[in-house]
Amino acid sequence: MIVCGDDALAHRLAAELQQVYGARVTVVVPVTAPVWGPARTRAAGPGRASALLGRVTAAIGRTPTPRQGETGGPPETGARIMEAPGLTDDVLTDAGVVQATALALVHDDDETNIHAALRARRLNPRLRLVIRLYNRKLGQHLEELLDQAAAVAGLDMDPAELDAATTVLSDADTVAPALAATAVAGTRKVVQADGLLLHAAERTPPGHDQVARPGICTLALLSSTTGDPGGSEGSDSSGDGGPRLLPDDADVAAATGRGTVVLEAVSYTGTPLPPRRFGRRSVPLASLFSRRLRWAVAGVMTAVLALAIASWQITGAHPLHAVYLSLLDLLAIGDPAVGEPTARQVLQLLSGLTGLLLLPVLVAAALEALGTFRTAATLRRPPRGLSGHVVLLGLGKVGTRVLARLRELDIPVVCVEENPEARGVPLARRLGVPTVIGDVTEEGVLEAAKIGQAHALLALTSSDTTNLEATLNARSARADLRVALRLYDDRFATAVYRTLRAAHPHALTRSRSVSTLAAPAFAGAMMGRQILGAIPVERTVLLFAALRVAGHPHLEDRTVAEAFRPGAWRVIALDAADPTDRLRDLAATLPYDGADREPGLVWDLHPGYVLRPHDRVVLAATRQGLGELLGGTPRPRGTAETE
Numbered sequence: 001m002i003v004c005g006d007d008a009l010a011h012r013l014a015a016e017l018q019q020v021y022g023a024r025v026t027v028v029v030p031v032t033a034p035v036w037g038p039a040r041t042r043a044a045g046p047g048r049a050s051a052l053l054g055r056v057t058a059a060i061g062r063t064p065t066p067r068q069g070e071t072g073g074p075p076e077t078g079a080r081i082m083e084a085p086g087l088t089d090d091v092l093t094d095a096g097v098v099q100a101t102a103l104a105l106v107h108d109d110d111e112t113n114i115h116a117a118l119r120a121r122r123l124n125p126r127l128r129l130v131i132r133l134y135n136r137k138l139g140q141h142l143e144e145l146l147d148q149a150a151a152v153a154g155l156d157m158d159p160a161e162l163d164a165a166t167t168v169l170s171d172a173d174t175v176a177p178a179l180a181a182t183a184v185a186g187t188r189k190v191v192q193a194d195g196l197l198l199h200a201a202e203r204t205p206p207g208h209d210q211v212a213r214p215g216i217c218t219l220a221l222l223s224s225t226t227g228d229p230g231g232s233e234g235s236d237s238s239g240d241g242g243p244r245l246l247p248d249d250a251d252v253a254a255a256t257g258r259g260t261v262v263l264e265a266v267s268y269t270g271t272p273l274p275p276r277r278f279g280r281r282s283v284p285l286a287s288l289f290s291r292r293l294r295w296a297v298a299g300v301m302t303a304v305l306a307l308a309i310a311s312w313q314i315t316g317a318h319p320l321h322a323v324y325l326s327l328l329d330l331l332a333i334g335d336p337a338v339g340e341p342t343a344r345q346v347l348q349l350l351s352g353l354t355g356l357l358l359l360p361v362l363v364a365a366a367l368e369a370l371g372t373f374r375t376a377a378t379l380r381r382p383p384r385g386l387s388g389h390v391v392l393l394g395l396g397k398v399g400t401r402v403l404a405r406l407r408e409l410d411i412p413v414v415c416v417e418e419n420p421e422a423r424g425v426p427l428a429r430r431l432g433v434p435t436v437i438g439d440v441t442e443e444g445v446l447e448a449a450k451i452g453q454a455h456a457l458l459a460l461t462s463s464d465t466t467n468l469e470a471t472l473n474a475r476s477a478r479a480d481l482r483v484a485l486r487l488y489d490d491r492f493a494t495a496v497y498r499t500l501r502a503a504h505p506h507a508l509t510r511s512r513s514v515s516t517l518a519a520p521a522f523a524g525a526m527m528g529r530q531i532l533g534a535i536p537v538e539r540t541v542l543l544f545a546a547l548r549v550a551g552h553p554h555l556e557d558r559t560v561a562e563a564f565r566p567g568a569w570r571v572i573a574l575d576a577a578d579p580t581d582r583l584r585d586l587a588a589t590l591p592y593d594g595a596d597r598e599p600g601l602v603w604d605l606h607p608g609y610v611l612r613p614h615d616r617v618v619l620a621a622t623r624q625g626l627g628e629l630l631g632g633t634p635r636p637r638g639t640a641e642t643e
Contacts, residue, residue: 010027219260309322382448393459493513576601576602
């Protein structure tokens, strides 16, 4: 695996590939000063890039796993680091792109990633490309272009291999589900499949008078549980051999007194706002004009109708002609009734007087309609009585995606943004989301967002200090508020987390890093589009994958119950959509454009359902089990799987 980039996402991605999937990784980092000659290559040793990689590995609690070399030499430790001024053909060749399985281009500059992707596709048509782009439309076009290039250059490629040739991801899109789950369920252990958010919920053993809540399936039996109200996101082994992954029903029933990890769908239990759809925010006709104005218009129209009837009776003309004459008199554009009967002249004067009364009514109607539309185009204020909502701080790249995801879940949101020209302000306006414009560190801003009645606080600005100050202000207003704040520096995040937990032990506090949340999705895409994600269970890892049944003898023509192998893999869902209408990537974030789409995954599978070759299933598996299913070399039994 090759990773190109020099920010936290690149190095966390390298650590994820090494420690979760056991892959050999080469990291290509740019150098600021010109380098004459070939790119410099070294193993992970002293230096800025390798030092950051070491800190990231230590921060996530992992130690590089030794890997025996092909020639039987000493085991490798760490990643191979290359420094180069740019991603030229020579640099990519030196990095091993011709022999590599996958290449991740995670530079923050979209143009750099696009140029490198075109070069890499030309050098190796079989290469699996994972590209970091924020622009969705550009990413879709680029994905189609590179897949087409792979199809033309690699005519003998397997269709499944070609289908996973190129994946374009946005770190903001990939972290939005996890951040939304943090606000709702207080956890980042989530997997997205077919637009549904799933999370691994750790449950303590129920008491004698309690009934265990059902879930989609039981993923693991924990080796120990915790009574910590905030949760420690992973418990230590208690000496009983660690957790038992993917147990069968008999093991679950027999394991009394042990905690479990259950797969659940993320849902919000509060009072949701009325659902709104993108681009469909309209103004009710009744709110365009005030009640007094509507009565005035009705009175004038009644007078016009009476004048038309009187004209018809006096002149004896056709009713339509009488109405036409009345309108001409009303607008003062008719001929004077000189020489006509007195009744006709009086009627013309009355029509002119009515026209004078109609003029201010029309002006008032125009002004009221303009004011109503201007009010509709402005940001809404938080309504009175609002409670149980999520206060979202920051409407930048990440905050915009999280806002869209929360509204898709029908979770009430109040946004706080200092910059009225921020990226997500137009989105909040279109969705009708209440938004407070102001500096969150100033007094009264959080109060305006109804922080005292909120369910959770998501501090997602790009400034660590701003997020921390907002969190402290929010906790002073409500001590038990659920808080998730975005922090970039790992050491600072650890110190903040421990301090907040010590000061407020009964309140849930979570610190989140965008690179930490995005790395698993990028790593899964590098392993193949069938990988939906990974969920840590204590010191082990469960993988979630979408596989076509055809070609897998352990699944094909077997029932769901027969295909289940405890401790290795378990079928948890079936893609019921027609093969021609299936989503290309079940883990992809669906566009929030308001398009209605029926979910294709069926989660309550009957144990007797026979898996057919054309079916596609979602399964949970250990690394060893997934390697056996995919035809790889399984890990020897009894070997511990590090997170």
